[in-house]
Amino acid sequence: MPIPLDWGRAWQPYPITLLYGAIGGMCLGQAVAAVWAVAKWRSDDGCVLGFGGEENEREKRARWIEEVRADEEEMLARVKRNDEYGKRRRKEE
DSSP states (O other): OOOOOOTTSTTTTSOOOHHHHHHHHHHHHHHHHHHHHHHHHHSSSSOBTTBSOHHHHHHHHHHHHHHHHHHHHHHHHHHHHHHHHHHHHHHHO
């Protein structure tokens, strides 16, 4: 791993390449994400430090389920109408 050395600069007595900074940043991000995930998992409502509560998610999920059920009922009604229409057509022929 190349280390650029220029001892005349103030930051060079401790030579650290950009790669070390990138690896350190990635490790720090992974650690913060792991702590956040565990805190969210351990909390009752999924809220961590006032962020990410599940109330809104539950409301969204409930609305989505209602929409899906309404769509299913509409599709079943269409199938029933189509079946009745097909039976009438066959009787007429």
